[in-house]
Amino acid sequence: MGLLDKKYHDSNIIIVSLESALNWARKSSLWYEQFGLACCAIEMMATAASDYDFDRFGIIPRSSPRQADVMIVAGTVTMKMASRIERLYEQMSEPRYVISMGSCSNSGGPYWEHGYHVLKGVDKVIPVDVYVPGCPPRPEALLEGFLKLQERISNETIIEPRETEQESTEEEKEPIEVE
């Protein structure tokens, strides 16, 4: 690495301003894949509804994972569902983020002890960016989770991309899986 590189590695004006513009775009337009699973899904709907209004932040739902940027895992993930979640996550296009909403998807929640059919935390199958606590979280709490995610996005850099645990795998034929 040359001296010049070293000098401008962190503070290259062009890269930095481009970076901030791109980050701004990414964080301002977080379209979510509605992954309503259980109780939290109702609160997620309430957050999207008039009283709290996701749209103020530019957050709108997309029903196809291809066009979504962030997946809100809202509710209990069961063993039967785990593989589907993994698959839907793989179908999302990069850059993609995951918000785990509520105790159940954080760590199995109320069902962590005897819940034989409950996955103990969605982070066992997909990487999670923000954990929102609550059972179910208030709409404000979910919004705060989004603000946290925006904060995280605005700190991302082009030079060192975010580490993701999983490589983006081969695309699936169908968005909804067939047994």
Next chain:
Amino acid sequence: MALLIFATLPLLLIVGYALFAIWLERKVSAHIQDRLGPMRVGGWHGWAQTIADMLKLIQKEDIIPTNASRFLFKSAPFVLFAASYAAFSVIPFSSAYIGSSINIGVFYLLAVTSLLTLSVIMGAWASNNKWSLLGGMRTAAQMVSYEVPTIMSVLSVLVVAGSLNLMTISEMQTGNDILGFLPNWLIFQNPFLIVAFIIFFISIVAESHRVPFDLPESESELVAGFQTEYSGMRWGIFMLAEYADMLLLSLLGAVLFFGGWASPFGSYLSGPVWGFIWFMLKGLLFVFVMMWMRWTLPRYRVDQLMEICWTILIPVSFINFVLIALWEMTF
């Protein structure tokens, strides 16, 4: 060089308009639903929201499904956008600005817009996805069917106007002569043209697949219809084209029925610049009504959609055509 500027101007206009229309749609829907809509991005009422969306879509990974037909999949959005862009070339934006004042303008426009159907089917089939295919099939059936009442109502206008050139049609609608105060718009010239306009409006709602005829992408049934597999900017182009299409058809309606760039106050507030403003206002009014309808109504089922077209709109438009011709002969 001048030609290039002349050609890119509508492109900028269309993209700018589409960004604005998407923002407007979100605001209108939000306020209809007692919400606020985009508020934070860019400051004042989230004006930069759609710009951020586009910038983000450019950054997104472009996924092409493994089993997709790659060439068709890749080219479908561009065909769609090219078709609606090309169609704008015969639209008379004002008395001084038109891409090409050809004398088969209406015919050209209808021909080019039928490419839209083709591109949708291309995208749907190439995706190799069942939902896409179902959406594509619906789109094809719907667009082909509604082409008939659209053309019938356009034909009725042409009978009155007596020209295929959109510039000529616009020019003949200037002035305020009907009953002494009404502008010379075609819709006031012949009472049956009101019926024709209603049929035209219903058909363009269906052609730009908006609620209550938004079956191709009906979220609750087909996930996202023919766009299910598209991601990133390719999908963004679909989105842009959809809004451009909406504007195109609205502007066509404005030219054919509401005097194009003609001012509603006769020679007052007319001229090329005012003409452009009046024209866009008329177009945007239709766009707004379409949005208003979208956020009010549920959607029809696919067979009901066809039934409306073939059992009501087409017969009525034929009868209406004959009546218009009769009226023209008598007066």
Next chain:
Amino acid sequence: MTTEEITEYLNREYGGNLDPTYAEAGDSWITVSPSVLREVAKTLRDDKNLQFNNLMCLSGIHYQKENELGVAYHLHSTIHDHKLVMKVRVPEDNPVVPSVESLWKTANWHEREAYDLVGITFRGHPGLLRILTPQDWEGHPLRKDYEQQESYRNVSTGI
């Protein structure tokens, strides 16, 4: 009619020897043997004075102490507005109970659930598959001696 009256009626009309059981609290019930369950159920549904047209609930139970499995049928007649609890018990090693799916359609899913969670086989059921847990799940979770499997399709079920 109360459970007692229904039992009496059944014994009188059809010559059975049913005997209601009373617990310290709550409802009483009649126990029938699996071999006659279908006939009894059919009679209960079709007899003019009984007409139990509504199977409210069907539950599988594991009686660990007795090494038995049981099924409880909660019946109700919307015509005469009376209720009856009927039970059947089978040994743990051969838990076969005749299906009542053809009498009350609602039993279809209930029986699949009882098969899934408790492990009772219903003879004559049109498609006795697991319903809540995946098809390749191991064991019947509502048995008292159930042990959770370590992992399912390479995903650990533990914390």
Next chain:
Amino acid sequence: MAPVTSPQPAAIENRTMTINMGPQHPSTHGVLRLEVTVDGEVVTKVKPDIGYLHRCFEKYAESLGDYAKVVPYTDRIDYVSALHQEMGYVIAVEKLLELEVPERVEYMRVILAELQRIASHLLGIGTFGLDLGAFTPFLYCFIERENILRILEKVSGARLLYNYLCVGGLMRDIPTDFTSDTWEFVTSFRPKIKELNDLLTTNSIFIDRTANIGVLPAEVALNYSASGPMLRGSGVSWDLRKNDPYSIYDRFEFNVPVGQGEMGTVGDCWDRYIVRVREMEESLKIIEQALDQMPGEGDVKEAVPRRIRSKEGEVYVRTETPRGELGYYIISEKSGPYRIKARTPSFVNLSILPAISKGALVADLVAIVGSIDIVLGGVDR
């Protein structure tokens, strides 16, 4: 199953295509998976695949070994009408213990249950409209629902899963402004129902989409032991609040709306829908009467030991939730619950789906699923 674009002749000869709706599909109301065989767009066969939200409630109820601890888990069975789930369970345990609760508690339970019923129906109606493409009524319903949630939050401290009823009474005191808040809501809500009718119920597109669709005849409904609006939509006047009264429902005057086939056949989607709308009005009547009659002061909890012990025995108690008959079958041992089975209306009502959706279009299937108004938590427990 071959991909649709496969050039194999077998795929072309085969006229039907199997598509999967769900487990994550916009209109499945959660994680329901429907294996749909379609011929073009006509549905020839539907196979519901449930269990994607199986949260082991029954195992939990046995494992906790304490009647009181089960209450928050019952909330999560049907999270849209959590108070009804609690109420059914609490009444069942009280019956087992032969416990009488104070008058004030009974009134409070009824008012809360009816508020919750309105909230739940609003969600059901809203999502039904959403399935048919009407987005705006859904949000209007949510605005009203939010008003109810505000009252319930003030009472219980939570917005969705309340854990407010307990064996023998209520968890907390009733806030002082509860009555005035509820009155305010009741008066403001009546005009909103009319608005909803203008916007959705009488809309001709909506009627076209729902009338004569998914007709469920009364005999079939009874044979499948359907309940709630599903059964009443088929023209059977059966409401546990009237026919098998629990709590103090026998003290109130209200009607049981049934489907009359006003727009099509008796038992179609529109009938099931209108039953819900009319039930909201009846609930308002009950709330008004209960607010008038409720004693102003009194205990909110009967003395119950911290660790509840009951006699050996079993009960089956059923209550009327917004979705129909919720039954709790409790087998009790001296040490605690031995087996608790929840018979949920969603589970039973969903099992009818294959029977009534043959020959419908894909779009109709969406309407039918919406009109059943299932909650997947209730289906899978």
Next chain:
Amino acid sequence: MVQTLKKSWTTFKTIFTGMGVTMRHLLQPSVTLRYPEERDELPSGARSKLFVHIDDCIGCKLCERACPVNCIAIETVQATKDVDLGKTSTGNPKRFWITTFNIDMSKCMYCDMCVPPCPTECISMVPEYEYSEYDRNNLLFQFSELSADKVTEVKEKAEKEQEEKQRKKKEAARKKKAQKADQTSKAKQKNSEG
């Protein structure tokens, strides 16, 4: 034909009625709460986050027992006789060192069942709902204020005392046994005599 026209007329009419409703709403002010700028005041007793005034805790573990989820983990060590831990604000004497008091909010189901049993009202729900985290482990809240060194010290001390006690107990038991044996032998003697 008449039927169709009639139908079309009702369709138009109902569509316009519906559009009238939405237009009225379009002109109405919105109901939205602008969250980060505005906040609703939570009602008293809102259940959002558990908080423990560790100073007031007497280590009775009632909350741990009441929790259906088992998300509360408490470990206590009995204070040795030479230490006075003081009293809680409600006047209850404290007899235990609270070496661990962990609440895993990622498991908590916010049922509020741990709050009423507490005799000193030290555990309570606070109206704070904004604490989402990037890492799940941060949702484990540790309320015990004792340092690791202190814990080991306290434990050792308590063990020592416990041993002492055990020893004493054993001794006492032995003594008692001896006494008893003595007594029984005496009684036997008496019996045999009798």
